[in-house]
Amino acid sequence: xxxxxxxxxxxxxxxxxxxxxxxxxxxxxxxxxxxxxxxxxxxxxxxxxxxxxxxxxxxxxxxxxxxxxxxxxxxxxxxxxxxxxxxxxxxxxxxxxxxxxxxxxxxxxxxxxxxxxxxxxxxxxxxxxxxxxxxxxxxxxxxxxxxxxxxxxxxxxxxxxxxxxxxxxxxxxxxxxxxxxxxxxxxxxxxxxxxxxxxxxxxxxxxxxxxxxxxxxxxxxxxxxxxxxxxxxxxxxxxxxxxxxxxxxxxxxxxxxxxxxxxxxxxxx
Numbered sequence: 001x002x003x004x005x006x007x008x009x010x011x012x013x014x015x016x017x018x019x020x021x022x023x024x025x026x027x028x029x030x031x032x033x034x035x036x037x038x039x040x041x042x043x044x045x046x047x048x049x050x051x052x053x054x055x056x057x058x059x060x061x062x063x064x065x066x067x068x069x070x071x072x073x074x075x076x077x078x079x080x081x082x083x084x085x086x087x088x089x090x091x092x093x094x095x096x097x098x099x100x101x102x103x104x105x106x107x108x109x110x111x112x113x114x115x116x117x118x119x120x121x122x123x124x125x126x127x128x129x130x131x132x133x134x135x136x137x138x139x140x141x142x143x144x145x146x147x148x149x150x151x152x153x154x155x156x157x158x159x160x161x162x163x164x165x166x167x168x169x170x171x172x173x174x175x176x177x178x179x180x181x182x183x184x185x186x187x188x189x190x191x192x193x194x195x196x197x198x199x200x201x202x203x204x205x206x207x208x209x210x211x212x213x214x215x216x217x218x219x220x221x222x223x224x225x226x227x228x229x230x231x232x233x234x235x236x237x238x239x240x241x242x243x244x245x246x247x248x249x250x251x252x253x254x255x256x257x258x259x260x261x262x263x264x265x266x267x268x269x
Contacts, residue, residue, distance in 0.1 A: 021051060024088040024096060028104025029132045029156075030078040035071040035086070036099040039064070043093030050096050052089040081131035081158055106132020106156065108180035108188045113160065117176055117195045121167035125178060125190065132156050134180050138165045141175040141192070143228070143258040154180070168226060168241070169197035170261040171218075203260040210268050214245045216259060227259040 039048045048067065053060040055076050063069030071086065078084065084104055088096050109132075115125040123138065133156035139146040149168070155161040167176055177192040201218045203225050216225050222243040229238040229245065232254045238245060250268045257264055 020092055021089050022092055022095075024090060024098075025086060026098060026101055026104065027083070027085045028101075029106055030073050030080060030082045030084050031103055031105070031107055031131065032080055033100075033103040034073060035101070035103060036068065037071065037088065038068050038097040038099055039066065040094050040096070041067075042091045049090045049094035050088050051091065052087075054087050056083075056085055081156070102183055105183040106134050107184075108134055108182040108186075110154070110180060110188075112178075112190045115178070115190055115193050117167065117174070117193050119169070119195055119197055119199065121169045121174075121197075122164065123167050123176055123178075123193075124162070124164045126160055126162045127154075128160055129158060130154055130156050130161060131158065132182075134182060136163060136178045136180055138167065139177050139179055139189070140167055140170075141177075142170055142226075142261050143263055146177070147226075149176075149226075152178075169195075169200065170225070171197060171200045171202050172261060173197075203262075205257060205259055205262075205264060205266070208266050210247050210250075210266050212246070212248045214247055214257065214266065216243050225260045227257060230256045230258075232256075 037050070039050050041047070042049050048065055050064050053064060055071065055073065058076055060071060073084065090096055109129050110127040111129040113126040113128055117123040134154045136152045136154055137148050138150040138152065140149045150165050152163050152165055167174070173194060173196055175192050175194045177190050179187050179189040181187045203216055203218050203223055205214055205216055216223055224241055224243045226241050227239065227245060228236055230236050237250065237255070247268060252268050255266055255268060257266060
């Protein structure tokens with residue numbers, strides 16, 4: 001009986017040490033808009049769910065004793081692009097809901113100060129006005145469309161930021177640009193820059209009637225190039241970079257191949 005009482009006391013003691021609160025946290029960057037929080041009643045019905053709220057460690061004073069409240073970031077002296085870390089302490093039996101958390105996601109706001117590319121494909125650009133970390137996608141115009149050829153992480157700071165990327169040129173005139181896409185889904189491209197590749201002669205593909213493989217040559221010598229192969233229905237079946245493509249596993253029929261800056265048709269026997 002004494003042992004049972006000791007165990008019961010221990011359980012009560014331990015139970016008393018457990019927190020009756022939980023934290024809901026989210027982070028992002030201030031983009032100039034306020035955040036709205038739906039704040040239901042607590043499980044007892046005598047108050048509201050959120051008991052404490054902070055922005056970057058500073059307490060939110062007003063609005064917690066209501067069914068919804070607004071977090072005004074200007075009160076905390078934040079500037080566009082500043083990091084934000086929010087913690088909402090709430091009761092275990094209820095949970096607040098952040099209604100517009102997307103306003104903390106970075107936006108594409110960059111301005112291109114300069115962009116250039118050398119004949120061998122060394123692309124460089126500088127930006128200002130970035131307000132959050134978003135990747136820059138490098139695109140090259142070939143096969144009558146813009147093709148993504150690489151990605152560079154954005155610094156995300158408002159000052160001057162410098163970037164470089166090595167593009168693999170195709171023969172003749174080349175055109176490249178950089179783009180960003182934020183949570184709106186809208187792509188923001190830079191102006192394009194054009195350069196001439198004089199070191200690479202025209203690339204040919206052979207044979208036209210393919211049994212096992214396709215080869216790329218320039219002046220009768222093997223040369224690597226970026227390629228894409230599509231079936232007659234427009235489905236991509238192979239892509240990559242190389243001087244030869246294994247086609248032994250392709251079904252018989254007509255195919256289209258994009259390579260260098262060309263598009264041609266071949267038949268798989």
